[in-house]
Amino acid sequence: MSASPPENQNNSQPGTLQPGRPAGQNDTLAIRGDWTLADYQTLKKQVKDYSDQQWETEYIDLKELGRIDTAGASLLVTLLGSETLSTLAKQNNNLPQEQSALLQAVADAMQEKPTPEPKGLGPVAQFLTETGQTMEAIWHLLYLLAGFVGQILATLFTILPRPSRWRVTPFVAAVQSTGLNALPIVALLTFLVGAVVAFLGATVLSDFGATIYTVNLVAFSFLREFGVLLAAILLAGRTASAFTAQIGAMKVNEELDAIRTLGLDPVELLVIPRVLAMMVSLPILTFVGMLAGLIGGAMVCAIALDISLAQFMAIVERDIALKHFLVGMSKAPIFAFLIAAVGCLEGFKVGGSAQSVGVHTTSSVVQSIFMVILIDAVAALFFMEMGW
Structure with a gap:
């Protein structure tokens, strides 16, 4: 994985993008090579260096992405976020169909659903809720x-x-x-x-x-x-x-x-x-x-x-x-x-x-x-x- 500028800029070396630096208009995140279980630990360290930055889909380059499995796809979810990766897999025409389907499936599976905050119920509402749950259980039993x-x-x-x-x-x-x-x-x-x-x-x-x-x-x-x-x-x-x-x-x-x-x-x-x-x-x-x-x-x-x-x-x-x-x-x-x-x-x-x-x-x-x-x-x- 490396950060490289567009064609009108000089190519930057892998890892030269400063951790914590937001992606600008001229910064492109290039994801290259094989992302498989065999290189999981090495890739995990690189993802950790860049995971605190926000990347937009139009500045992420997947042209040189090699083989990928579910382990590598999970690391990309950690790096980019499930929504960004899902959008990228749908919009990127350079990816083979198998890779796009894999990335989208892993992104959907790892998508974090917001947990609804419990609302404080008054005694009357709580009583009615428990009564409804009891009646539902009795109906299911019958x-x-x-x-x-x-x-x-x-x-x-x-x-x-x-x-x-x-x-x-x-x-x-x-x-x-x-x-x-x-x-x-x-x-x-x-x-x-x-x-x-x-x-x-x-x-x-x-x-x-x-x-x-x-x-x-x-x-x-x-x-x-x-x-x-x-x-x-x-x-x-x-x-x-x-x-x-x-x-x-x-x-x-x-x-x-x-x-x-x-x-x-x-x-x-x-x-x-x-x-x-x-x-x-x-x-x-x-x-x-x-x-x-x-x-x-x-x-x-x-x-x-x-x-x-x-x-x-x-x-x-x-x-x-x-x-x-x-x-x-x-x-x-x-x-x-x-x-x-x-x-x-x-x-x-x-x-x-x-x-x-x-x-x-x-x-x-x-x-x-x-x-x-x-x-x-x-x-x-x-x-x-x-x-x-």
Whole structure:
């Protein structure tokens, strides 16, 4: 690299242009020779001597430029700036097309984009910004979940008419792990909650002389809401997290890639048996939870209110219609499907690290519980409006 004057001036030797001296009307920067990785260190020292000066495109001479690679082009960006070099590569007709394209590509890649300065937001604007970001994240989550649910249903309708593709063994194993193994904890929890509800009803209703209606309170609450809701929340924390961890570990170990390489569908292989098992297990657990809650309430009524078991059952039979039991049971398959879908979807979203498995496992539990409570609230409003 050297600085040489135009033809009407004497040629100056390389490096004779004083560092820091602005380019005048009669100064031309001549870039000669090969600019490749082999001479990178030598060229870098020369660029450093001239990099603090501003050069205009009309006074830069590239006629004697030899070979150039990306390393040399990056040095020219440092010397001239990305905009100047890009303009020079477009306007200079003496450069071969390959060199011009290389210089322009490197200049565009190294172009410094100004970082927008963060503006101070007031508390209201910051709150609205965070709210918008949260709503966008929720919308993206619902979009993915809707697509995954559609994929599950499409796969399910594809394999149902083909018994040869049914995976009975994984289905039975999933029923045992999600249903039978969860029976003790569901029964115990609903029994205790039933006792607590009965105690609460006896305490509040005694002020009105209506303690006998404690039976109705326990029966209504467990047949319509608590039986299915408590079982679903327990499965959301117990089973959805297990689905996420299992599928996530398979993804970390690249087992899902191996399944796809063998021409198999991971949804059919891993998701469908778990979804069907949940849809069988949760109604059973809901029924057990209803019975356990009624037994807990009956025990408290017998101890605290002197309402015998026979009288308790007679009131339930007389005042509680069958439709309340059916309302509670009708929500169980829907909750089961959503819990399994969320757990499996979060498993497929796991990245390549153990930390990602933990993050998505936690996310699956939170999302499952949120979806269960949300759907239960919507269903309660719907049934109330329908008079069921």
